[in-house]
Amino acid sequence: MANTNGNGEIQVKKYTAKDFASDQDVRWCPGCGDYSILAQVQRILPDLDVPKEKHVFVSGIGCSSRFPYYMDAFGIHGIHGRAPAIASGVKSANPDLTVWVATGDGDALSIGGNHFIHALRRNIGLKIMMFNNRIYGLTKGQYSPTSELGKKSKSTPFGTIDYPFNPVQLALGAEGTFVARCLDRDPKHLQQTLLRAARHEGTSFIEIYQNCNVFNDGAFLTFTEKDTKPDNVLYLEHGKPLLFGKENEKGIRLNVFTPEIVNVKEGKWSINDILVYDETSFDLAVLLATFSDRVGFPTPIGVFFNVQRKSYEQMMTEQIESVTKKRGKGDLDKLLKSGNTWVVSAN
Amino acid sequence: MANTNGNGEIQVKKYTAKDFASDQDVRWCPGCGDYSILAQVQRILPDLDVPKEKHVFVSGIGCSSRFPYYMDAFGIHGIHGRAPAIASGVKSANPDLTVWVATGDGDALSIGGNHFIHALRRNIGLKIMMFNNRIYGLTKGQYSPTSELGKKSKSTPFGTIDYPFNPVQLALGAEGTFVARCLDRDPKHLQQTLLRAARHEGTSFIEIYQNCNVFNDGAFLTFTEKDTKPDNVLYLEHGKPLLFGKENEKGIRLNVFTPEIVNVKEGKWSINDILVYDETSFDLAVLLATFSDRVGFPTPIGVFFNVQRKSYEQMMTEQIESVTKKRGKGDLDKLLKSGNTWVVSAN
Amino acid sequence: MSKTIETLDDVVIRFAGDSGDGMQLTGTQFTNTTALVGNDLSTLPDYPAEIRAPAGTLFGVSSFQLHFSSWDILTPGDHPDVLVAMNPAALKVHLKDLKKGGLIVANIDSFDDKNLSLAGFTANPLKDESLENYQLIEVPITKLTLAALQGVGLTQKEMVRCKNFFALGLMYWLYSRPLEPTEEWIKGKFGNEPKVAEANDKALKSGYYYGENTEAFASQYQVKPAQLKPGLYRNVTGNEATALGVVAAAHKAGIPLFYASYPITPASEILHNLSGYKNYGVRTFQAEDEIAAAGVAVGAAYAGNLAVTGTSGPGAALKSETISLAIMLELPLVIVDVQRGGPSTGLPTKTEQSDLMFVTYGRHGEAPAVVIAAATPADCFSMAFEAARIAVKYMTPVYLLTDGYLGNGSEPWLVPNSKDLPEIPVHYRTDPENFNPYSRNENNSRPWALPGTPGLEHRIGGLEKANITGDVSYDPENHDFMVKLRAEKVAGIAKDIPLQEVYGEQSGDLLVLSWGGTFGAVRSTVDRIRKKGHKVSHAHLRYLNPFPRNLGDVLKNFKTIFVPEINLGQLAKLLKSEYLVPVVQFNKVRGLPLRSAELEQAIMDTLGGAK
Amino acid sequence: MSKTIETLDDVVIRFAGDSGDGMQLTGTQFTNTTALVGNDLSTLPDYPAEIRAPAGTLFGVSSFQLHFSSWDILTPGDHPDVLVAMNPAALKVHLKDLKKGGLIVANIDSFDDKNLSLAGFTANPLKDESLENYQLIEVPITKLTLAALQGVGLTQKEMVRCKNFFALGLMYWLYSRPLEPTEEWIKGKFGNEPKVAEANDKALKSGYYYGENTEAFASQYQVKPAQLKPGLYRNVTGNEATALGVVAAAHKAGIPLFYASYPITPASEILHNLSGYKNYGVRTFQAEDEIAAAGVAVGAAYAGNLAVTGTSGPGAALKSETISLAIMLELPLVIVDVQRGGPSTGLPTKTEQSDLMFVTYGRHGEAPAVVIAAATPADCFSMAFEAARIAVKYMTPVYLLTDGYLGNGSEPWLVPNSKDLPEIPVHYRTDPENFNPYSRNENNSRPWALPGTPGLEHRIGGLEKANITGDVSYDPENHDFMVKLRAEKVAGIAKDIPLQEVYGEQSGDLLVLSWGGTFGAVRSTVDRIRKKGHKVSHAHLRYLNPFPRNLGDVLKNFKTIFVPEINLGQLAKLLKSEYLVPVVQFNKVRGLPLRSAELEQAIMDTLGGAK
């Protein structure tokens, strides 16, 4: 898609990833998973054919929320938890912009939980990337709403006593129309998913498992290390059977309503018994969302759910257009002089 | 269960509903659905064997949130949206109390959405009754997060453009352990469900469809009127097949993963084909939750989900006990004098 | 039967009844008709926090007071001349305010045992001497309405609901008002329900004819049109005027209006009004809460809209952290606080002036914001416009304070022509050459650089900004510099606002200094005192931060400064710390406008002391 | 080789390096050892908002300053005598503060081209004349550490990480400190990792011996123990002291402590500390946000706990609406605001005093709250205790203001015996006879009536309360009465707090009036000026609302009042509006403690003018 720039000229400039790197020094800890996420975003933007000045990155507070500073685009480093609200203002004031939200597990799900679920419900055109490191990085190591039960952290020396959220499940519960999960250490898959998220109409939500090597190192190691990944990660692909394992020997079968893991290479079951993923099925999405909490089950990575639903900003625009059509473009004098008026004449 | 009162005496007093009515005039509009809910709560409390002084009713702001004033028990009429937080403080400071939350669809899901989902996640012992009238009553008729898309209200003269939440689905997404839906106009069922909610360990959530006869009259008429109710309401009962219709002639069958409505009296299908409800199945609960949004499907009423999970306050108590056991009961002087200390002697 | 028609200068009438009796509607109809007749007027609706409390109870009473006159009036009046009491509870609640000798029109049909006891009467006050000091007119309003509506085809309940139109008709007769405006309104409103339309119309006329045909009233009255400035008028409430003010400002600025809000009494009507202006390109966003509303507004401001977020006290408290962000971002933003009784939920449907310190100082850090306040319902238009002008010119959040009385109350408004409104120049930055997000123009304002503008890509945020570049800066000296710069920018706006005017002598013994919604009560009281020959001057502040630059001089010209407020002395505090002058305070925090009589007494007492 | 040992009165040492270099740990170890040796001390940690910015960058520099002495000191010092610079960036950032002629200990191994250029040096400062005015000691710290640790079995990276212990050991030698306390600490800390323990221990000793065995330093120093008041001491930071203060208060009140909070720099350590005190019956609740934390605390207070909620500026802003509720409910609540640089996110790791107006006035409606402030890190204990005492005695929210400097900084604390702490009497209401939730005792306090108490069932809420009964009341006169009653209750606390003391002459030309965390800087500056023979008095406020009842008289006794603050003059504003006295302001808002030299200059200038 070609775009016109501010002067009405057709924008044909082709960008490279570098064009999206700002002049600011990146200030994350060496080794932080945030670097990879930044790199993948910069890499996919050229593929979007959206002129640089139409990208806006909005964030809250947290390590992850420093993201906008590193992008050569427009950006607001907001306040803790409020990025979805600020971004909703940007997007509905100017639907022409591509609006991204960079947020953390604390920023999005703890203090920002309300704006998060309401953005999803409204299906407003925000691309929400939630860097889930299951910890508060910036404030140096308190547990977050995604930390596992019993986790010892700075604020819970004897272990947490609150159950974590499952962000995918919560997003589905809140009417999300594009819900995905990625890994900081699977750059290709992250890129593909980012691209799909960017092109989705309405809110897209990507939970990105992100390693905080200072306060929660190795939280996702089993999903990223070569030897453990195949048995612990289940890639979701629309229209493909749910297979995993080193040789794709394991599959998910639905026993009436209960999912079970079967081996497709031992004779009893074949690939035909395996559940074929359908990312437009809400019920399947929820079922798969619970996998990460089921003992013995692999953690799904990929797009859980993806359906088309008219976006908030689209309906806002249409409503303004339709009312304007019906009533005519508003005339200020008419408005001021509407209602019961009377004239006092000079006498 | 017998309780001891403040003086250590065994409390055996038997209450009646009247004992729970405060001396305050009830100030709801005549005909408001809130009256029935109040009556049912007052009716079931005597069955709980909890002394009156151990009940605490906490609310936010809204018509529904006037609830505590009308109960002869302890109560806080809090501020808008914050009832779950205030109630969490009461409950975790004194787990011995039975803590109720009375809230509205705006109070709980709009401004209070974050506290709502976090209370559910923590599984803290609150009995949350959400009076869902799909409107803002107290502020005179703006739409709420449960109002249907396109609804005309004071603040949306041309219709809303945001999709509503499905409260049951959201509660499930937020890790609720007891999630139910009731009708203001089915007092018996409401009573039964309230009793079960009261006895549940952890957070229980009941969405109560409540008629606001002033600003949203008849919102739930098809579920409450004699002639339309049978075809539009599906009562969920654990261990019972999902049947509905005037003569229980319709049932829910699961076609692999897709629910469909079949007739059990026309020969092709029998009651044996009908899904038997299991309230401990999360997947079933979510599936049923979506019914109210599926065209042609009946709206489920009853307990969607009910599982046992240790409550927040229980874990808090246990943690304090176990640390105290390990380290000994804290001695203030020891604490003050801990760390690296040194003595400066008078010389 | 013909009756004498007496001419009056002004009348204060109060309609009172159950929340379900339609008193607000009755009052509004009377107001509109009265406006059309050409009287000046001022209104005071008063309704309970409950929506529609059980019939007959004291807390369920709703009232609407209206002051109309043949001269320029400023307040809805302290004490009604006439009380229309639709039931015993209404009588009970409002009798104490009625002028001695005033008229009571009581619907005797509702004075049954049940209602009397709900209202806490042990005996029927219509039957004993309790109303001796008043003129009591007993009218069987319910019965007469029912009788009139037989055959229209409504249920009994529906017919009873029309009784307020009967009362309205009766009052129209009493004060010689035409029926046509209300007849027109009924037609428009109930177009789809012809039976209801017919019933209300009939009830209205029956009331009117009841006045004409019975001996109940000794005479009829008229109030001649007021000598208002010539021009086109309409009646507006403060909330309507606020909505129109920001629409007008956006229009004159040539940029879209974006209103983000969360409903709250008494500010919700601003949202209601603006949501109807879709064809004016107005975007309204009902957010999940006030924090979100403020955040959405900040985002819309960043994207180049005239962003406005309105609320009342509790909501303003929630927005505080976000306004602090807007101050660091230096984005234009108008925050309307329609003040109500506090603290906490307080008296949510009542008026108060107790958020002044809060909007001035209620943010963490050194976070200066502009604060201005409207004086009358119609003045909300001008001040909303002014708030927008300052916000976009200085790239700063501006608080506009109104209150429940202004928001709900109404007065005739001389409607301006759009071409006569001042322009609001807006220059979005477009030139990438030498662009620096925190460079400054002569007003210390930074450029408004919109996302979507090629070459202006930049990032802003809540961390301290380096001067000019806007980069994050932890440099101690830069912080000191920026903190002081932000303070200076706001203080500097003093040079761009009108000098403070003084009504009456420009120097003397006593200056009454007021702000906000008390204007009418204070000015009319000062007027009355002046008419009695006392030298008392009045200054009314509409700019609270910064103060008008001559305010210090104004204060120096008077021996005593008298500051009446519906709070515990918040303006008094600001004046004392700014000008180190002692002030005499007058503080009544009753959720009601100040009462003229009390105020007069207090001013006279002070005047005695001042001499 | 034996060297001379010079005796010094006091030393200011600053450790500086990358965020990953362990400077905070090094500083803390030096502090603890120094405390054990018996010196008085004061510390100033300073770390970036980034967790661990890329190595070598300027913004990634973390530092820890420590002032220790043989006399009673009050500040961490303006200008270090010694700067330990672990890399070029550390040198670059901190050199400007170093005393002329001061000592630089530089880790030359890190002065390579990459690091030099990251630090913005175009030439190696160790190699040119830029450090001419200082004593430069170049030590190959990394290489020496690596050499010492060969064979311990750690990776190269792990070995490099031990270099801060080398530097620590070297400083221990230089200032004649014992190694044992740190050796003990290493054992305890790395008990499970014997290799790491061994390596750190070896690095420490190597540093020490390097000092002893090389010619690098001309002499060794010692600082004799300070003559502190006799008793048991420990070193505490303000945040530790705050945590201990509320635990002690709960203990003396005989009620459980409940701390609800949401993490935020620089207040999080209060939560961290309290969460470790489970066996003291302390309940901690990490809420989803600050609003929830405040709400949870209100609930816990209702249930009878000593409820405390701690935060910093942005979080305090969010709590505002809930505190307004607590004021209406009249429940005891302590809100700790560890102030940091604002507005908005501002300078989150830096100190400031800019929330004073906010906590005093930052609530909608007339919502009076008590405000007190700690003066030094150890004083946080006393003031936290005091906040709790006032809260439960008067059934009111109390704000305790500390700040980033107090919270993170430390000083020796003479630990009190629990029995010497004042009792905090708590009387829960139990008698149902004549119980009225809004009846009052002699302090204007209402009863604390806990859910669970038979016969006391009652409802409270945010709507205005009727006097005595506590029922909802919309009565105008009652509202006026209650608004004034709440204000009086808080104002009345003045009779229950100490009179304001004045240091120096009780009257005269100049009074320096300060509050909060500037105590040390101001007192020591005043002291220095007084030693030079000038008559300057000092009063330091710990009670801000209400003010001590004699403050007006104190102010009258001086010709000039000089008010230094790390804000734009917030106390100055309060004083002016309360006492109508002019004040001279001194405002530096740099995110840092006030600098003594500047302050001295300003006071001297004022003194010149005052005469």
Ligand SMILES: Cc1ncc(C[n+]2csc(CCOP(=O)(O)OP(=O)(O)O)c2C)c(N)n1
């Ligand atoms: C209102 C407010 N409360 C608290 C904070 C402190 N704070 C900053 S970031 C953060 C949590 C960060 O966690 P997360 O969102 O998971 O981001 P991460 O640093 O892990 O990327 C907190 C509590 C704040 N800045 N503002």
Ligand SMILES: Cc1ncc(C[n+]2csc(CCOP(=O)(O)OP(=O)(O)O)c2C)c(N)n1
């Ligand atoms: C902070 C704050 N914002 C807004 C309000 C105004 N307000 C009171 S109740 C309410 C919504 C009520 O709707 P709901 O929760 O559905 O309760 P209902 O009245 O319908 O029972 C609103 C917006 C308030 N009191 N406080």
Ligand code: SF4
């Ligand atoms: S603290 Fe953790 S999340 Fe933050 S920058 Fe460092 S490694 Fe990354």
Ligand code: SF4
């Ligand atoms: S407004 Fe609606 S919800 Fe509120 S009391 Fe009246 S009928 Fe009930």
Ligand SMILES: [Mg+2]
């Ligand atoms: Mg995180």
Ligand SMILES: [Mg+2]
């Ligand atoms: Mg509702």
